[in-house]
Structure formats: C-alpha cells, structure tokens
Amino acid sequence: xxxxxxxxxxxxxxxxxxIMLECSQTKGHDRMYWYRQDPGLGLxxxxxxxxxxxxxxxxxxxGYSVSRQAQAKFSLSLESAIPNxxxxxxCATRTSGTDTGELFFGEGSRLTVL
Amino acid sequence: GQNIDQPTEMTATEGAIVQINCTYQTSGFNGxxxxxxxxxxxxxxxxxxxxxxxEEKGRFSSFLSRSKGYSYLLLKELxxxxxxxxxxxxxxxxxxxxxxxxxxxxxxx
Numbered sequence: 001x002x003x004x005x006x007x008x009x010x011x012x013x014x015x016x017x018x019i020m021l022e023c024s025q026t027k028g029h030d031r032m033y034w035y036r037q038d039p040g041l042g043l044x045x046x047x048x049x050x051x052x053x054x055x056x057x058x059x060x061x062x063g064y065s066v067s068r069q070a071q072a073k074f075s076l077s078l079e080s081a082i083p084n085x086x087x088x089x090x091c092a093t094r095t096s097g098t099d100t101g102e103l104f105f106g107e108g109s110r111l112t113v114l
Numbered sequence: 115g116q117n118i119d120q121p122t123e124m125t126a127t128e129g130a131i132v133q134i135n136c137t138y139q140t141s142g143f144n145g146x147x148x149x150x151x152x153x154x155x156x157x158x159x160x161x162x163x164x165x166x167x168x169e170e171k172g173r174f175s176s177f178l179s180r181s182k183g184y185s186y187l188l189l190k191e192l193x194x195x196x197x198x199x200x201x202x203x204x205x206x207x208x209x210x211x212x213x214x215x216x217x218x219x220x221x222x223x
Contacts, residue, residue: 004156043157043213105157105158106156107156
C-alpha cells in the first residue's frame with residue numbers, strides 16, 4: 001500500500017460543482033502539502049500545513065480551501081469548480097526532522113472540470 | 115521574480131550518458147532538489163545539494179554551483195526505464211520550493 005494515498009484518482013465534474021480531494025498518509029509526517037501540476041509549468045503550491053492547527057496559503061490558493069482533520073489527513077476543496085482548475089493534483093508530505101526536506105508524493109488526482 | 119530554467123526535452127541513447135541542466139534565479143538559496151517523474155506518476159526524490167560540488171548516488175550524480183546559480187543531473191549507463199521527466203526545485207530564503215517545469219528525457223534503443 002502507498003504511504004501517501006489520494007482519493008479520487010480521477011474525477012470529471014461540471015463547472016460550479018463542489019469537489020473534495022482527500023489525502024491520507026501513514027508516514028507519520030507532520031507537514032503536508034497540496035500542489036497542482038499543469039503541462040509546461042512547474043509544480044505550484046496551493047496550501048500547506050505544518051501541523052493540525054496550522055494552515056498556510058501557497059502561491060495559488062484562490063478558489064481552493066483545505067482542512068487538516070488529523071495529522072494523517074489533509075483535504076483540498078474546490079468550492080465552485082471552474083475549467084481552469086483542470087489539472088493533476090498532488091498531495092505531498094515531509095517530516096520537519098530532516099535537513100534535506102525530501103517530499104513524498106501521493107499518486108495524484110486528475111481533475112477535469114467541464 | 116523567481117525562475118528555474120530547464121530544457122523542455124532531451125533525447126539520449128540507451129547505455130550512454132546524459133546531462134540535464136538547471137539554472138535558477140531565486141530570492142535566496144537553501145538547497146536544490148532533483149526529482150524523477152514517470153508519466154502519470156508521482157515525483158520521486160533523486161538528490162539534494164546544498165553545498166557546491168558533486169554528489170554521486172549510483173548511476174546518478176548531481177552537481178551544484180551556487181555562485182553560478184547552476185546545477186546539473188548526470189545520468190550514466192542509461193536504461194530504458196530512465197525515460198521520465200526530471201524536475202529541478204530550489205528552496206528559497208523562505209524555505210519554499212520553487213519548481214522548474216521539468217525536462218522530459220527520451221531514451222532510444
């Protein structure tokens with residue numbers, strides 16, 4: 001089983017619908033991140049959380065919200081999806097206890113907004 | 115602004131050596147990462163450089179020159195499974211990761 005699990009893996013929805021992408025991890029890491037990946041662009045940070053009560057906006061947080069329900073769970077919501085939110089979304093985790101700060105990624109959630 | 119530049123695509127032959135370059139302009143520097151990403155899959159960590167010089171890990175090596183804002187990833191004895199995208203990312207002065215768009219490496223027999 002994957003250490004960082006994302007659900008759903010694929011989702012097609014319509015403009016205006018509310019969508020939630022979920023992420024859970026068994027690595028025991030305190031830090032969790034949501035990124036989106038678009039063709040020809042680098043990964044862009046949407047939100048991140050250093051602990052259960054800590055939520056921080058990334059560079060492209062508009063139109064998104066998150067919830068850190070427990071140390072192991074970090075959900076991303078699109079309150080009213082729009083077509084330019086069509087992308088591949090990755091959850092990632094890391095521990096604060098290493099110098100390298102290596103990120104561990106989930107397998108991705110491909111979202112299509114029609 | 116902050117910028118990471120990598121070639122969009124490279125082609126190499128199985129068994130050969132390839133060097134993928136990354137140049138960066140960021141507000142501060144706290145380390146540079148290379149990740150490998152196979153098509154449709156998650157990125158996986160390859161290497162981390164924070165000091166100048168070469169870090170070797172099996173068939174893969176990564177080099178950093180902080181004064182030049184430059185890094186490269188060197189892949190030796192290329193195998194077909196090395197066909198993937200290679201992502202360069204820099205940790206800036208706020209310890210945020212700035213990502214390049216990635217280099218798609220195509221390996222031909």
